[in-house]
Amino acid sequence: MNKTIYQFHKKVMATPMNWVEYNEYRDWELPYDGYNTKEGYLVEYLDGSKPNHPDHKGRIVWLPKEEFDAGYTAITDGNNKVPPSRIEDLLSKLEYKFARVDGTTVTACWSFLPNGFSVGYGESACVDAANYDQELGEKYALERCNRNLLGVHPDLVPIVEHAIHITRVDFTVIEGMRSIERQQKLVRSGASSTMNSRHLTGHAVDLAAWVDGRIDWSWPLYYQIADAMKCAAKKLNTPIEWGGDWKQFKDGPHFQLPWVSYPIETIRECG
Ligand SMILES: [Zn+2]
Numbered sequence: 001m002n003k004t005i006y007q008f009h010k011k012v013m014a015t016p017m018n019w020v021e022y023n024e025y026r027d028w029e030l031p032y033d034g035y036n037t038k039e040g041y042l043v044e045y046l047d048g049s050k051p052n053h054p055d056h057k058g059r060i061v062w063l064p065k066e067e068f069d070a071g072y073t074a075i076t077d078g079n080n081k082v083p084p085s086r087i088e089d090l091l092s093k094l095e096y097k098f099a100r101v102d103g104t105t106v107t108a109c110w111s112f113l114p115n116g117f118s119v120g121y122g123e124s125a126c127v128d129a130a131n132y133d134q135e136l137g138e139k140y141a142l143e144r145c146n147r148n149l150l151g152v153h154p155d156l157v158p159i160v161e162h163a164i165h166i167t168r169v170d171f172t173v174i175e176g177m178r179s180i181e182r183q184q185k186l187v188r189s190g191a192s193s194t195m196n197s198r199h200l201t202g203h204a205v206d207l208a209a210w211v212d213g214r215i216d217w218s219w220p221l222y223y224q225i226a227d228a229m230k231c232a233a234k235k236l237n238t239p240i241e242w243g244g245d246w247k248q249f250k251d252g253p254h255f256q257l258p259w260v261s262y263p264i265e266t267i268r269e270c271g
Helices: 019-025 065-071 084-092 134-147 157-166 180-189 219-235
Strands: 012-016 040-045 060-064 095-100 106-112 118-125 171-175 204-211 214-216 254-256
Touching: 019 040, 019 060, 040 065, 060 065, 095 134, 106 134, 118 134, 157 171, 157 219, 204 219
Parallel strands: 118 171
Antiparallel strands: 012 040, 040 060, 095 106, 106 118, 171 204, 204 214, 204 254
């Protein structure tokens, strides 16, 4: 008999709530044997299961704290951001390579997963060649390289992580979260057409094909990366939009969580 060991993976959303509170929340009469203030969680399944409460999109249940803590690990904090501990865990597994770009003051840094896949790229440069300092250059390049994954939406990070394992074309994350200043610069230079970019909120990443130790912008490679990203997104039940599918301003390296599924309130400027 073939006995394989399996592990259960299911994404849920949970709110601390004791047994009495949960029964009140459901508008249920408290069962006699459950008349206590046992700690636990209101757990909402994010797997598309049939809802059983008008305020929740997925089915909700109550789980005692011990059972919940033993089975689930937080992948976001209460504000829906990837918690620093998870980023630290990811970063602690990475290995780095540095190189000075020939004839320039640019230092490049690449980060790799233990299986050799490249997941990040960052550059630093100093204005005057006379001031080139290898150690400092490497330090700044590494910071930029790691920053590419920081601030990226928690639903997007696992898609990238999974896609890296199934893609036929190796790729690297060249940009994730972007500052308003940088977006303004990109719009001015014509590299971006909008101040409404999903990069500003961490809902987008740019991926670059990685072939023979360098970034390759050949368009056919991006179809293959897009295949891997779409396949990973499907597996994780998260919708994804590829910039290469856009009718205008096709953007091969760009992947984002769609506005329809991930809306955010527009920040209105005053004055
Ligand atoms: Zn982009």
